[in-house]
Amino acid sequence: MPEYIVLLGPPGAGKGTQAKVISETLGLMHISSGDIFRENLKAQTELGKLAQTYMNKGELVPDDVTIAMIKDRLSKPDCEKGALLDGFPRTPAQAVALDETLVSLGGKVQCVPLIAVEPEVLIERLSGRWSCRAQGHVYHSKYNPPKQAGICDIDGSELYQREDDQPATVERRIKVYVEQTAPLIEYYQKKQLLVEVDGTQPIEVVTEQMMSAIKKAIK
Ligand code: ADP
Numbered sequence: 001m002p003e004y005i006v007l008l009g010p011p012g013a014g015k016g017t018q019a020k021v022i023s024e025t026l027g028l029m030h031i032s033s034g035d036i037f038r039e040n041l042k043a044q045t046e047l048g049k050l051a052q053t054y055m056n057k058g059e060l061v062p063d064d065v066t067i068a069m070i071k072d073r074l075s076k077p078d079c080e081k082g083a084l085l086d087g088f089p090r091t092p093a094q095a096v097a098l099d100e101t102l103v104s105l106g107g108k109v110q111c112v113p114l115i116a117v118e119p120e121v122l123i124e125r126l127s128g129r130w131s132c133r134a135q136g137h138v139y140h141s142k143y144n145p146p147k148q149a150g151i152c153d154i155d156g157s158e159l160y161q162r163e164d165d166q167p168a169t170v171e172r173r174i175k176v177y178v179e180q181t182a183p184l185i186e187y188y189q190k191k192q193l194l195v196e197v198d199g200t201q202p203i204e205v206v207t208e209q210m211m212s213a214i215k216k217a218i219k
């Protein structure tokens, strides 16, 4: 049976950072809705152009297009063993659509680690974030600097600062998280899938605690 894990947490909590390591350890595809939107933006597809107007403002891309995009992605052969979802679902409608999609793929959500970090820390995290152009690896100028400034340790591509990581947009994204995504905490709590991890601990400690929760859930 394919295995599906959903990472929850506000913007800047560390979802992408953890997803890269954990997906590799578990041999699951890392599916980041934000990365897929950014790839489409780079390629100037219709989806990318549509998403851009929302992303720049820190708003969510409408559910119908987002759901269709993820549904399509999860049905690709490279997701046969399952996936680690990062940034999706972000609304109750997306969560319900995900459950339905996974039924049709013969699986279900098995564990939902919530990376908890308070808003004050998030602004500092995102204003120091550097992202890799090629594969979305993430660094922080202070907390997780690359070996060579401006270059990804893993694939050598250029590092850049995301336009939506400016403080004003970050504040809007945090508000959007509280209003539209935080209700998912209760949704997954009711299904007994939620495991909260303190995301202010060092990266490796967060990874360890998430791994141990996931292993318990999928064994
Ligand atoms: P973060 O680093 O905040 O987790 P992401 O890279 O996941 O950011 O998302 C960047 C932007 O892409 C969001 O602010 C939003 O505009 C859009 N986006 C990503 N995932 C979703 C989603 N599941 N639903 C709607 N919009 C999304």
Ligand code: ADP
Binding pocket: 009, 010, 011, 012, 013, 014, 015, 016, 017, 018, 125, 126, 128, 129, 130, 138, 139, 140, 141, 143, 144, 199, 200, 201, 202, 203, 206
């Ligand atoms: P998200 O995907 O949830 O938006 P990221 O994984 O991109 O978050 O992390 C946001 C920023 O915080 C990045 O610059 C990353 O290097 C840094 N970061 C991630 N986890 C930690 C941590 N545990 N302690 C300090 N900084 C962290």
